Amino acid sequence: MLQYLFLIFFVNNAVAELKRPNFVLILTDDQDVVLGGMDPMKNVQRFIGKEGITFTNSYVTSPICCPSRASLLTGMYVHNHKTVNNSLHGGCYGENWKDHEKQTFATILQEAGYDTFYAGKYLNQYGTKEAGGPEVVPPGWTEWRGLVGNSVYYNYTLSNNGVPTFSTDSYLTDVIRELGVSYIENQTESKPFLMVLAPPAPHQPFTPAPRHKDAFSNVTVVKSPNFNIIAEDKHWLLRMPPSPLPDVMLPELDQVYRSRWETLLSVDEMVADIIGALETQAFLDNTYVVFTSDNGYHIGQNSQVYDKRQPYETDIKVPLLIKGPGLKKNVENRQPVLNIDLAPTIIKLAGLDIPNNVDGRPIDVHNEDIGERNMLIEYYGEGKDGSVDKECPWKYDSGNLAQCYPQYSCKCQDAKNNTYACIRHIAERIDKKYCLFADNENFSEMYNIADDPYELENIVNHVFPAVKYWYREILTRMLTCSGAHNCDHPLEPLINIF
Ligand SMILES: *[C@@H]1O[C@H](CO)[C@@H](O)[C@H](O)[C@H]1NC(C)=O
Ligand SMILES: *[C@@H]1O[C@H](CO)[C@@H](O)[C@H](O)[C@H]1NC(C)=O
Ligand SMILES: *[C@@H]1O[C@H](CO)[C@@H](O)[C@H](O)[C@H]1NC(C)=O
Ligand SMILES: *[C@@H]1O[C@H](CO)[C@@H](O)[C@H](O)[C@H]1NC(C)=O
Ligand SMILES: *[C@@H]1O[C@H](CO)[C@@H](O)[C@H](O)[C@H]1NC(C)=O
Ligand SMILES: *[C@@H]1O[C@H](CO)[C@@H](O)[C@H](O)[C@H]1NC(C)=O
Numbered sequence: 359m360l361q362y363l364f365l366i367f368f369v370n371n372a373v374a375e376l377k378r379p380n381f382v383l384i385l386t387d388d389q390d391v392v393l394g395g396m397d398p399m400k401n402v403q404r405f406i407g408k409e410g411i412t413f414t415n416s417y418v419t420s421p422i423c424c425p426s427r428a429s430l431l432t433g434m435y436v437h438n439h440k441t442v443n444n445s446l447h448g449g450c451y452g453e454n455w456k457d458h459e460k461q462t463f464a465t466i467l468q469e470a471g472y473d474t475f476y477a478g479k480y481l482n483q484y485g486t487k488e489a490g491g492p493e494v495v496p497p498g499w500t501e502w503r504g505l506v507g508n509s510v511y512y513n514y515t516l517s518n519n520g521v522p523t524f525s526t527d528s529y530l531t532d533v534i535r536e537l538g539v540s541y542i543e544n545q546t547e548s549k550p551f552l553m554v555l556a557p558p559a560p561h562q563p564f565t566p567a568p569r570h571k572d573a574f575s576n577v578t579v580v581k582s583p584n585f586n587i588i589a590e591d592k593h594w595l596l597r598m599p600p601s602p603l604p605d606v607m608l609p610e611l612d613q614v615y616r617s618r619w620e621t622l623l624s625v626d627e628m629v630a631d632i633i634g635a636l637e638t639q640a641f642l643d644n645t646y647v648v649f650t651s652d653n654g655y656h657i658g659q660n661s662q663v664y665d666k667r668q669p670y671e672t673d674i675k676v677p678l679l680i681k682g683p684g685l686k687k688n689v690e691n692r693q694p695v696l697n698i699d700l701a702p703t704i705i706k707l708a709g710l711d712i713p714n715n716v717d718g719r720p721i722d723v724h725n726e727d728i729g730e731r732n733m734l735i736e737y738y739g740e741g742k743d744g745s746v747d748k749e750c751p752w753k754y755d756s757g758n759l760a761q762c763y764p765q766y767s768c769k770c771q772d773a774k775n776n777t778y779a780c781i782r783h784i785a786e787r788i789d790k791k792y793c794l795f796a797d798n799e800n801f802s803e804m805y806n807i808a809d810d811p812y813e814l815e816n817i818v819n820h821v822f823p824a825v826k827y828w829y830r831e832i833l834t835r836m837l838t839c840s841g842a843h844n845c846d847h848p849l850e851p852l853i854n855i856f
Contacts, residue, residue, distance in 0.1 A: 378550040379683055380645040381467075381704055382538075382632060385430070385554065386625055387423065387479055387509045387561040388666060389618075389651035391416075391677040393580045395560070398619045401630040402679060406649050408688045410681025411723065415694045415784055420737050421653040421666040421673035423508075424450035424482045426697060430652070431462040433701030433716035435734055438840055442738040444482045444508075451483035451490075461713060463701040464498030464552060470710050473549045477503040477516075477537045478530070478556030485517055492517035503537055505530070509558030511565040511621070529567045531557040531621070535628035542635040552704070557628065559621035560655075566620030573623060579608075579615040579657050584670075584812040589660040591816040593801045595739075595776045596668075598752075601661040604767050611658045618655075646682030646707060648700065663766045667737060669780045669793045669803070670813050674735050682707070685723055694731040694784040695721050702842070712842075719842045730785035731846070734836040735793075739776030746770075781833050792818075792829035804829070 389395045396403070419429040420436050428441035436442060439458045441449035449455055468474045476499045485492040485506030492515055495502045506515040506522070515524050525533065538555045545551050586603055589596040629649065636642040656672040657664045666673045678695065698718030705712050706720040741758040750768035752759070760772035775797035783790045789808035795801040804818035804826070818826060839845035
């Protein structure tokens with residue numbers, strides 16, 4: 359009898375070993391982690407966080423949608439995939455992207471026999487006329503429901519495997535949830551699957567589902583120590599007036615903050631339903647579920663209005679939670695990770711080979727050591743003709759600024775010289791950031807985040823020149839790095855000089 363039981367156990371184990379895992383990736387749009395962006399996500403915390411790993415040092419290669427999404431899909435730094443901004447000309451579904459799109463974690467898993475599904479926002483220019491229209495189905499996806507253009511909540515077109523389908527009044531996050539549940543219900547044991555769900559929340563215009571409107575009517579914007587302060591020691595764009603923001607802006611910041619939370623409630627419901635469907639179909643134990651965002655967000659920090667695009671923690675740090683077979687439960691992990699690590703992580707967990715040109719490295723999901731890492735953040739500042747509203751007093755060279763509108767009290771959101779690269783350096787006793795701007799001052803900023811989590815004091819002129827030189831050298835090397843080995847070891851760690 360005992361032998362018989364033993365045999366069953368052995369056979370079951372062998373079968374389990376052969377069974378390849380499924381993957382579900384949920385990617386939100388502009389969800390911060392620093393300003394409480396995860397607070398409304400009770401289901402995500404319960405069904406993914408408590409059942410898996412919460413990464414507390416998770417960053418993106420660029421704090422802007424399209425470049426960040428291109429990094430997530432390919433596992434490459436921005437200087438390698440060359441999607442530098444949200445426009446076609448900047449590589450967002452431009453010609454250059456179409457080459458990179460041939461090698462994403464989706465194409466690799468699909469080639470290895472996975473059934474794959476994408477629903478929701480892809481790259482901002484996907485499906486536009488200039489990018490080939492919604493008839494284009496990106497390689498790698500067996501079932502495709504990509505959103506045409508940027509995130510919205512109503513009045514949108516989804517590409518239904520290349521057939522444009524317009525919807526006026528179905529709340530997009532709910533549609534994505536239904537598609538996700540339906541996709542799971544359609545799966546069989548015969549093929550493993552990969553599913554990516556990319557809802558619009560909490561992106562502008564911050565429209566909650568009607569059932570969630572006013573759910574957080576008593577919530578106000580987080581008044582962090584860097585909220586609405588005069589950022590005297592920071593780069594040009596942040597020194598631009600008005601600073602602090604006029605009081606009339608403050609109710610709007612509250613409104614934006616609470617509306618973002620309200621839009622996230624439908625994502626949280628989606629996660630509960632997806633987990634429920636995985637469980638009902640008996641896939642839950644063999645599925646990795648990943649939750650993350652394409653970039654963070656600031657609301658009022660350093661007297662900026664509400665947006666991303668800045669090198670500070672609010673903008674570059676994102677939520678990342680992973681649960682799955684064999685992973686520890688309810689643990690926090692401080693390993694420094696980047697969104698370019700997700701493609702190689704998924705590829706490796708699927709038991710496949712990671713291509714050499716991937717810059718990220720697979721996350722060691724069983725390791726809790728913080729290790730040491732220099733991570734590169736790259737941002738290309740935007741400027742557009744006609745983006746300084748005529749009611750705003752600024753008389754700068756046209757084409758060098760972006761989004762200077764009266765409704766933002768004329769505070770500009772971006773400028774060509776808001777182009778920068780940063781090293782985010784994290785180790786057991788190190789928590790630093792060094793940034794260099796491509797402006798006509800060669801402006802640099804450095805923060806010791808261990809002592810100064812709100813980045814209040816730019817210490818770049820107070821550190822030993824050797825320290826500054828070391829970071830600048832790493833930055834220069836990383837800006838041309840390629841492949842995980844090269845990008846991970848730009849210089850020997852000089853841990854002893856700190
Ligand atoms: C969708 O667009 C139409 C036409 O522009 C508009 O009348 C309608 O209010 C929009 N619907 C929603 C839910 O925003
Ligand atoms: C699931 O299968 C049904 C029936 O074939 C189909 O109509 C539906 O579109 C499928 N769902 C997805 C998300 O592919
Ligand atoms: C806000 O409202 C919620 C739900 O009604 C309640 O649980 C919470 O205590 C309130 N918070 C404050 C600060 O009043
Ligand atoms: C986006 O990047 C392209 C290529 O570098 C550039 O020509 C364009 O001006 C950028 N767009 C904006 C709005 O700055
Ligand atoms: C940044 O750009 C603005 C607009 O072109 C210009 O006036 C300003 O001098 C620039 N500042 C730096 C530091 O490059
Ligand atoms: C900025 O750096 C460049 C290249 O190193 C150098 O040629 C230029 O003189 C520097 N400008 C200033 C204002 O320091």
